[in-house]
Amino acid sequence: MGMIIELRHVALTYQSPDGEVEALKDVSFSMEEGEFCSIVGPSGCGKSTMLSLIAGLEKLTGGSICIDGEEVRSTSPKIGLMPQRDQLFEWKNIWDNVTLGLAIRHQNTPLRRAHVKELLERYGLSAFARKKPGQLSGGMRQRCALIRTLATDPRILLLDEPFSALDYQTRLSVSADIYRIIRQEHKTALLVTHDISEAISMSDRVITLSGRPATVKAIHDMGPLRSLSPMERRDTPEFHTFFNSIWKELDINA
Amino acid sequence: MPEQLSAAPSPQRLAYLRAGRKRKRTIHTVQLLVLLLLFGLWELSAVLGWSDAFLVSSPSRIVSTFTHLLHSGNLWRHVGTSCLETVVGFTAGTLLGTLIAVGMWWSDFVSRVLDPYLVVLNALPKTALGPIFIVWMGAGTGSIIMMTLAISLIVTILNMYMGFTSTDHSKIQLMRTLGATRRQILRMLVFPSNYPTLFNTLKVNVGLSWVGVIMGEFLVSKAGLGYLIVYGSQVFNMDLVMTSVLILAVAAVVMYQLVLWLEKILNKHWGVIL
Numbered sequence: 001m002g003m004i005i006e007l008r009h010v011a012l013t014y015q016s017p018d019g020e021v022e023a024l025k026d027v028s029f030s031m032e033e034g035e036f037c038s039i040v041g042p043s044g045c046g047k048s049t050m051l052s053l054i055a056g057l058e059k060l061t062g063g064s065i066c067i068d069g070e071e072v073r074s075t076s077p078k079i080g081l082m083p084q085r086d087q088l089f090e091w092k093n094i095w096d097n098v099t100l101g102l103a104i105r106h107q108n109t110p111l112r113r114a115h116v117k118e119l120l121e122r123y124g125l126s127a128f129a130r131k132k133p134g135q136l137s138g139g140m141r142q143r144c145a146l147i148r149t150l151a152t153d154p155r156i157l158l159l160d161e162p163f164s165a166l167d168y169q170t171r172l173s174v175s176a177d178i179y180r181i182i183r184q185e186h187k188t189a190l191l192v193t194h195d196i197s198e199a200i201s202m203s204d205r206v207i208t209l210s211g212r213p214a215t216v217k218a219i220h221d222m223g224p225l226r227s228l229s230p231m232e233r234r235d236t237p238e239f240h241t242f243f244n245s246i247w248k249e250l251d252i253n254a
Numbered sequence: 255m256p257e258q259l260s261a262a263p264s265p266q267r268l269a270y271l272r273a274g275r276k277r278k279r280t281i282h283t284v285q286l287l288v289l290l291l292l293f294g295l296w297e298l299s300a301v302l303g304w305s306d307a308f309l310v311s312s313p314s315r316i317v318s319t320f321t322h323l324l325h326s327g328n329l330w331r332h333v334g335t336s337c338l339e340t341v342v343g344f345t346a347g348t349l350l351g352t353l354i355a356v357g358m359w360w361s362d363f364v365s366r367v368l369d370p371y372l373v374v375l376n377a378l379p380k381t382a383l384g385p386i387f388i389v390w391m392g393a394g395t396g397s398i399i400m401m402t403l404a405i406s407l408i409v410t411i412l413n414m415y416m417g418f419t420s421t422d423h424s425k426i427q428l429m430r431t432l433g434a435t436r437r438q439i440l441r442m443l444v445f446p447s448n449y450p451t452l453f454n455t456l457k458v459n460v461g462l463s464w465v466g467v468i469m470g471e472f473l474v475s476k477a478g479l480g481y482l483i484v485y486g487s488q489v490f491n492m493d494l495v496m497t498s499v500l501i502l503a504v505a506a507v508v509m510y511q512l513v514l515w516l517e518k519i520l521n522k523h524w525g526v527i528l
Contacts, residue, residue, distance in 0.1 A: 048359060052427070055427075056429055056430065056431075057427055075430055075431050075433060077433060079425065079430075079431060081428060081431040083424045083425075083427060083428050084424055085424070087422070087424050087425050087428050088424070089443070089447070090444070091446050091447070091449070099431040100429075100442070102436045103442070104429065104432045104433055104438055104442070105432070105433050150459065152432065152433075158431075237417050237502070
């Protein structure tokens with residue numbers, strides 16, 4: 001069907017000496033190539049866990065996840081993760097940070113390096129390649145984190161509350177910034193966030209989850225908003241309609 | 255980030271810098287005065303007969319003992335022996351301890367198995383093992399180094415393992431999504447992020463190794479500062495004991511400073527090393 005991500009009846013139950021914890025139950029949704037989706041849900045409902053499952057970092061206990069028609073068994077070069085906060089390595093300079101994936105995969109070829117150089121150039125970071133992360137602003141660090149993910153050229157980006165550590169002002173501009181880059185690079189993106197307005201302003205579709213055990217409550221298509229930028233979306237009446245309906249959905253369950 | 259102002263510093267800035275320098279100078283002067291005062295009183299009490307120089311020695315006696323040692327050519331042999339044993343001890347302790355900590359980080363099973371043994375060995379006063387080493391390895395340098403190793407090894411393992419396991423979980427996840435093997439995670443993330451832990455452990459080990467070396471030399475030795483101290487006390491030559499203790503203090507400080515300096519150098523070129 002041309003779905004790049006497909007989750008079918010995904011379930012995850014943790015075993016511990018104290019008993020079983022059901023984290024996810026019957027989660028099903030799929031994404032088309034080039035789509036931007038967000039997952040929102042009450043805190044602690046297992047949103048981040050879902051990304052770990054898709055990234056192949058954890059094993060599910062029921063159902064299946066397919067990437068590009070292939071079942072997920074371990075981590076894959078098709079998938080790049082943008083973690084909570086930027087997680088840049090403070091002891092490495094920006095260049096060594098953004099080429100981390102290339103070093104790990106032994107892909108430090110002139111072609112790849114040129115690609116990373118171009119990304120740094122395009123997103124205004126080439127002057128900082130020899131600087132340490134501590135010398136950069138929060139927004140620039142986020143961009144570096146994104147370029148580190150883009151360097152290995154994954155088709156899917158998983159964003160795990162990447163802006164949660166930023167203050168409100170920075171957050172607005174950085175999310176618009178990251179949105180623009182992801183669109184420009186034609187990536188499929190799945191964003192986990194607890195910020196409803198962030199989800200609406202960035203995504204094509206917003207998936208809401210219930211509390212534990214998490215399952216899909218509803219999928220909202222942003223329809224008329226899709227063609228607008230995050231900043232433009234915030235000024236439309238639809239934005240508030242979506243916000244209210246999603247907010248109510250989450251509130252009932254909280 | 256704070257940008258350096260390129261213009262000439264303001265008068266307030268100059269006054270601030272001047273005050274800072276003055277305060278530093280005052281502190282250094284008082285420190286030196288305290289030292290001179292202590293040694294002066296010590297000397298005075300010996301000269302005026304307030305104390306028995308035979309028991310507490312005196313700075314002038316120490317100086318003459320020191321020059322005597324220096325001219326007899328024995329000084330460097332004793333200092334060299336102790337320093338060598340210490341360096342070998344803390345280097346071996348740090349390396350071996352780190353290696354074992356790596357093994358424990360690698361395998362949770364191994365770390366669980368080792369846990370109770372480490373608890374017992376950590377609680378045990380390591381000097382109690384001295385006589386055992388002497389019986390096994392003979393009265394010599396081997397036993398002394400084993401002693402320093404016993405003292406620093408367990409602390410190193412515990413410190414390094416704690417550091418390794420507290421590596422940021424999100425960073426490990428990130429590396430895994432980039433396709434990193436466990437070996438790469440160790441080399442590129444866990445080890446470099448514990449570089450400060452390693453150096454703190456090394457600094458602690460320098461101190462512990464001196465304890466091990468001096469204890470070892472008390473028990474068995476033919477040379478070294480510990481040997482001089484124990485020999486001096488046995489023949490009731492307190493001048494020799496006091497001189498040796500002072501030399502020991504200087505040697506320990508110099509070695510500690512060298513480690514600090516090494517850390518600074520490596521820190522500067524860290525990107526080059528890994």
